[in-house]
Amino acid sequence: MTATTGTATPVRTTADVVERVREAVARATPLRIVGRGGWLDAGHPVRAAHVLALDGLTGIVDYTPGDLTLTARAGTPLAEIARATMAERQWLALDPFGSPHGTLGATVATASAGPLAHAFGTPRDNVLGLEAVTGDARVIRGGGRVVKNVAGFDLTRLLTGSWGTLGVITEVTVRLRALPEVEESWAIATPDDPPTLDALLARLRTASVAPLAAELLNPALAARLALGDRPVLLLRLGANAESVRAQREQVAMLGDARPAPSEVWSALRECEPPGAAVLRCSALPSRLPETWALACRSTHAVPDALLHASVGRGIVRCIIPPGALTLGDAIRALRAFDGTVIAERLPAEHWFPSKSDPVRDRLARDVARAFDPHRVLNPGILELAP
Amino acid sequence: MNRDALVAALREIVGARGVLTRPSELLAYSADGLPTYRKVPPLAVFPGSREELIRVVRLLAAEHHPFVPRGAGTGLSAGALAEGDAVVIGLNRLTQILSIDPVNRLAVVEPGAVNLTLTRAATPYGLHYAPDPSSQSACTIGGNVAENSGGPHCLKYGVTLNHVVAITAILASGELVTLGNAAGESEGYDLLGAFIGSEGCFGIAVDVTVRLTPNPEAVRTMLADFTSIEAGARATSAIIASGIVPAALEMMDGPTIRAVEASIYAAGYPADADAVLLIELDGLAAGLDADVRLVERLCRDAGARDVRIARDEAERARLWQGRKKAFGAMGRVAPDLVVQDAVIPRTRLPDVLRTIHAIAERWGIQVCNVFHAGDGNLHPNIGFDSRNADEADRVHHAMREIMRACVEAGGTITGEHGVGLDKLEYMPLIFSPDSLDAQCRLRTVFDPERRANPGKVVPVHACREWTMAPAARASRVEVA
Ligand SMILES: Cc1cc2nc3c(=O)[nH]c(=O)nc-3n(C[C@H](O)[C@H](O)[C@H](O)COP(=O)(O)OP(=O)(O)OC[C@H]3O[C@@H](n4cnc5c(N)ncnc54)[C@H](O)[C@@H]3O)c2cc1C
Numbered sequence: 042m043t044a045t046t047g048t049a050t051p052v053r054t055t056a057d058v059v060e061r062v063r064e065a066v067a068r069a070t071p072l073r074i075v076g077r078g079g080w081l082d083a084g085h086p087v088r089a090a091h092v093l094a095l096d097g098l099t100g101i102v103d104y105t106p107g108d109l110t111l112t113a114r115a116g117t118p119l120a121e122i123a124r125a126t127m128a129e130r131q132w133l134a135l136d137p138f139g140s141p142h143g144t145l146g147a148t149v150a151t152a153s154a155g156p157l158a159h160a161f162g163t164p165r166d167n168v169l170g171l172e173a174v175t176g177d178a179r180v181i182r183g184g185g186r187v188v189k190n191v192a193g194f195d196l197t198r199l200l201t202g203s204w205g206t207l208g209v210i211t212e213v214t215v216r217l218r219a220l221p222e223v224e225e226s227w228a229i230a231t232p233d234d235p236p237t238l239d240a241l242l243a244r245l246r247t248a249s250v251a252p253l254a255a256e257l258l259n260p261a262l263a264a265r266l267a268l269g270d271r272p273v274l275l276l277r278l279g280a281n282a283e284s285v286r287a288q289r290e291q292v293a294m295l296g297d298a299r300p301a302p303s304e305v306w307s308a309l310r311e312c313e314p315p316g317a318a319v320l321r322c323s324a325l326p327s328r329l330p331e332t333w334a335l336a337c338r339s340t341h342a343v344p345d346a347l348l349h350a351s352v353g354r355g356i357v358r359c360i361i362p363p364g365a366l367t368l369g370d371a372i373r374a375l376r377a378f379d380g381t382v383i384a385e386r387l388p389a390e391h392w393f394p395s396k397s398d399p400v401r402d403r404l405a406r407d408v409a410r411a412f413d414p415h416r417v418l419n420p421g422i423l424e425l426a427p
Numbered sequence: 428m429n430r431d432a433l434v435a436a437l438r439e440i441v442g443a444r445g446v447l448t449r450p451s452e453l454l455a456y457s458a459d460g461l462p463t464y465r466k467v468p469p470l471a472v473f474p475g476s477r478e479e480l481i482r483v484v485r486l487l488a489a490e491h492h493p494f495v496p497r498g499a500g501t502g503l504s505a506g507a508l509a510e511g512d513a514v515v516i517g518l519n520r521l522t523q524i525l526s527i528d529p530v531n532r533l534a535v536v537e538p539g540a541v542n543l544t545l546t547r548a549a550t551p552y553g554l555h556y557a558p559d560p561s562s563q564s565a566c567t568i569g570g571n572v573a574e575n576s577g578g579p580h581c582l583k584y585g586v587t588l589n590h591v592v593a594i595t596a597i598l599a600s601g602e603l604v605t606l607g608n609a610a611g612e613s614e615g616y617d618l619l620g621a622f623i624g625s626e627g628c629f630g631i632a633v634d635v636t637v638r639l640t641p642n643p644e645a646v647r648t649m650l651a652d653f654t655s656i657e658a659g660a661r662a663t664s665a666i667i668a669s670g671i672v673p674a675a676l677e678m679m680d681g682p683t684i685r686a687v688e689a690s691i692y693a694a695g696y697p698a699d700a701d702a703v704l705l706i707e708l709d710g711l712a713a714g715l716d717a718d719v720r721l722v723e724r725l726c727r728d729a730g731a732r733d734v735r736i737a738r739d740e741a742e743r744a745r746l747w748q749g750r751k752k753a754f755g756a757m758g759r760v761a762p763d764l765v766v767q768d769a770v771i772p773r774t775r776l777p778d779v780l781r782t783i784h785a786i787a788e789r790w791g792i793q794v795c796n797v798f799h800a801g802d803g804n805l806h807p808n809i810g811f812d813s814r815n816a817d818e819a820d821r822v823h824h825a826m827r828e829i830m831r832a833c834v835e836a837g838g839t840i841t842g843e844h845g846v847g848l849d850k851l852e853y854m855p856l857i858f859s860p861d862s863l864d865a866q867c868r869l870r871t872v873f874d875p876e877r878r879a880n881p882g883k884v885v886p887v888h889a890c891r892e893w894t895m896a897p898a899a900r901a902s903r904v905e906v907a
Contacts, residue, residue, distance in 0.1 A: 056838060064658070105772060105774055106668065107664055107667065107668040107773065107774040108667075108773050108774050108803075109667065109668075109773075109774040110772070125514060130670065150464070152617070162585075162589065164750070165588075165620055166585065166588075166589050175865065179861040179864075180859070180861060181859075181861050181862045181865040182858065182859065182862050183862070184464055185770075185838070185839045185857065186772065186837055187771065187802075187803055187836075187837070187838050187839050187842070188773075188802050188803065189577060189581070189586065189770050189799070189802045189803070189804050189843065190770060190839045190841075190842060191574065191575045191624050191841050191842060191843055191844070191845055191846075192839050192840050192841050192846060192850070192854065192857060192858075193846060193854060193858060193862075193863070193866050193882065193884060194621065194624070194625055194628075194629075194866040194869050194870060194885070195575075195588075195620055195621050195624050195625075196862070196865055196866065196869065197624070198588070198617045198620025198621055198623075199616060199617060199618075199620065199621045199869060201617060202616065203616055203617075207616075214460050218670070218672070219669070219670020219671075219672075224457055231641045244887070246530075249644060249711050249712070249713070251710065251711055252709075280711075280714055281717050281718065282714070282717075283713055283714035283717050284710075284711055284713050284714025284715075284717075285714075286714075287606040287711065287712075287713030288711070288713070288714070288716065321612065323610075323611035323612040324610055324611050325527075325528075325531045325533075325609075325610045325611070326530075326853040327531050328528045355610075355611060356611075356612060361578070380610065380611045381608060381610075381611035381612050381613075381614070383612055383614055395614045395615065396614065398604070398605070400598070400602045400603070400604040401604055401605070401606070401615070401618065404604070404616075404618055404872055404873065405615050405616050405618070406615055407620075407872040408869065408872050410867065411868040411869065411872055412865070412873065423615065
């Protein structure tokens with residue numbers, strides 16, 4: 042069964058979600074949980090009768106700028122949070138790939154992170170608490186609204202990245218940061234043969250720079266972002282004026298550095314064409330040149346494959362435009378990598394199982410059973426073996 | 428298996444001296460850092476290697492016997508106490524730092540490795556382990572993981588959760604499992620995140636892979652002194668709101684300052700001040716002094732009498748020593764000390780501190796506040812004499828009121844010390860029966876027989892499942 046559009050009235054409150062989950066249990070009609078639909082084609086195909094759309098569950102519930110914390114309903118778009126916090130010169134330092142109209146709830150449910158994870162971590166590092174409705178229609182809360190909290194077992198971390206399978210996230214509290222006084226971005230032309238890249242990254246690690254983001258782009262992606270037609274290392278600096286000035290001098294010593302417009306980051310976030318296949322390869326950061334070389338090799342035959350790497354985190358992301366005839370070959374080649382290969386979005390027929398470990402798999406299955414005993418929440422999306 | 432047989436089987440694994448059985452020997456394991464709870468465990472076993480640890484846990488699994496892991500016993504929530512017939516598994520012989528990878532800034536350590544030892548081992552590479560509980564010269568990485576410990580520098584650098592990338596754990600069933608991934612991204616549920624802070628109830632960390640942090644290029648340590656606690660609180664709120672993230676922002680109130688200054692840890696704090704802020708800024712050298720100037724101005728605007736900047740490493744170390752030894756100094760003043768650990772939104776600091784003061788006055792007790800002000804993580808400490816029943820009773824009442832006030836201000840009941848036994852009664856203040864029940868369910872996934880550190884963290888009687896089951900209701904109060 043594939044998902045059909047919801048027929049019920051739109052969801053506006055947590056109580057509405059409880060109602061919908063109760064109904065799903067009673068009628069044995071599993072739900073496909075959707076924020077604004079940006080992730081609809083991601084993940085394993087979901088076997089669900091109904092869509093539970095959360096785009097009506099919106100709004101900032103609490104924002105105290107002096108606390109640098111914000112609580113919003115799950116369907117609130119990141120762009121709305123950005124607008125509200127910008128007015129106080131603050132931001133939620135999460136920039137997951139995709140449109141800024143993606144929702145807070147989906148970002149947390151999928152644990153999606155973008156280039157800023159280099160300095161600020163991923164959702165697990167930025168979420169302070171959440172509310173969710175479990176598969177047996179109970180409202181649970183983890184964490185709270187304060188920045189430090191070890192009360193009880195950590196339901197917040199458990200639900201972050203659970204892809205909706207343990208609970209429908211209805212509300213999230215996040216940690217905010219002050220916007221840097223000054224920001225600027227630099228693109229350094231980068232020969233990407235492994236030894237040269239390795240040397241450059243080693244210099245970056247020891248230089249007096251503390252970038253907010255550091256992404257390596259392949260020529261196709263650099264061209265798409267109007268940064269020339271060679272591989273580039275894109276750095277985002279942000280601090281007080283004096284610090285940024287000093288860091289800029291350091292960046293200039295790393296190589297042929299040119300200023301890049303600040304919009305380059307949103308362009309990078311939104312660069313993937315609709316329907317693209319996306320895979321991520323990761324290993325120790327010291328192996329990045331090797332991981333990069335493998336990703337380049339594997340996608341060599343794909344016209345217009347877009348590649349970028351979070352160099353500090355050792356992750357290479359490969360975007361393969363839709364319709365590439367060689368997609369199957371590219372996936373096979375990438376999967377031969379001895380690091381971790383994660384599929385972000387793939388056409389259904391190309392899905393592959395993630396690495397398994399008997400004990401961890403059993404824990405995962407038992408967690409899913411404990412929180413969604415009737416399997417009504419996004420069944421199949423994580424492809425847990427029965 | 429009866430007790431003698433169990434002792435014999437354990438000795439078979441760890442050797443005769445690795446098992447303690449006599450009450451006199453076990454006395455040292457009857458409490459942790461919180462002296463108000465005491466219980467002599469029936470047995471304590473000290474594996475000398477990873478293999479021995481695994482065999483011990485598997486033996487207890489075969490016997491369906493409960494156990495409680497124990498690191499250095501510096502915990503402040505009575506988490507390492509043995510309830511019922513639980514065997515203490517002491518991890519303090521497993522102290523090795525197994526590897527350091529300076530390029531990827533990772534270290535793999537055994538659970539009994541002492542926090543500060545790890546930082547010392549990383550020093551030659553210009554690295555350190557960022558979470559720095561004030562107990563860091565004694566507490567273990569395993570204990571830090573179990574409590575998700577923080578420390579003064581966690582304001583900027585994050586707590587244990589943000590610095591652990593993988594753990595090999597042995598579950599109560601005796602199965603080994605790797606949670607997280609040290610060499611790349613992790614897939615599936617964040618079971619690593621769930622394990623961190625699980626207070627020994629989800630299993631035992633056998634090895635821990637942590638992130639190491641480069642030492643900052645430059646550091647500035649400042650001491651601002653105030654004639655009222657409120658002014659110090661206002662300065663804290665102003666600094667946080669300014670967007671500068673100090674590496675640390677700690678407050679000590681008048682009674683704490685005077686206890687420290689009267690002790691061998693005298694740090695040169697102004698003894699007539701009613702509050703001092705110890706503020707540290709670090710990072711790249713360029714631009715740091717601009718932040719220092721701004722922080723100084725914010726302190727003065729809030730009413731600071733003086734803002735002193737440490738001139739050298741010796742002065743910096745001295746300022747910190749006073750803070751890190753403050754508990755010890757207070758311990759000298761009264762025979763017993765209860766240490767609390769609540770968190771409030773940072774904008775509420777001035778009014779909550781005022782409330783705490785009023786509560787203390789009402790109950791006729793002396794509260795010392797020494798805490799991680801930048802995080803809003805309060806540590807109201809009360810010195811008293813437990814032999815004086817009336818005083819002990821007043822202390823208990825005051826503590827309950829303080830906790831309630833923190834929760835009402837939008838806060839939580841523990842920021843870093845964990846729930847253990849001590850905070851069980853407060854859990855229903857912040858979690859609904861359904862939320863507590865969800866925590867019980869999670870615990871059951873990791874430990875279906877509930878043998879790992881039984882009796883801690885979640886009060887089972889408060890969970891929905893329990894309240895709904897009449898049979899269970901009839902029995903005595905039970906805990907997860
Ligand atoms: C003076 C003083 C200052 C302190 N300052 C701070 C501070 O600034 N910040 C802070 O966060 N805490 C602080 N603490 C509290 C305490 O030091 C921490 O909670 C510390 O992490 C406990 O470590 P430990 O090795 O002593 O653990 P223990 O007390 O031995 O055990 C604590 C808990 O961890 C479990 N455990 C231990 N090892 C393992 C393992 N390998 N696997 C699974 N579970 C395990 C135990 O069962 C128990 O539940 C302070 C304590 C004192 C006495």
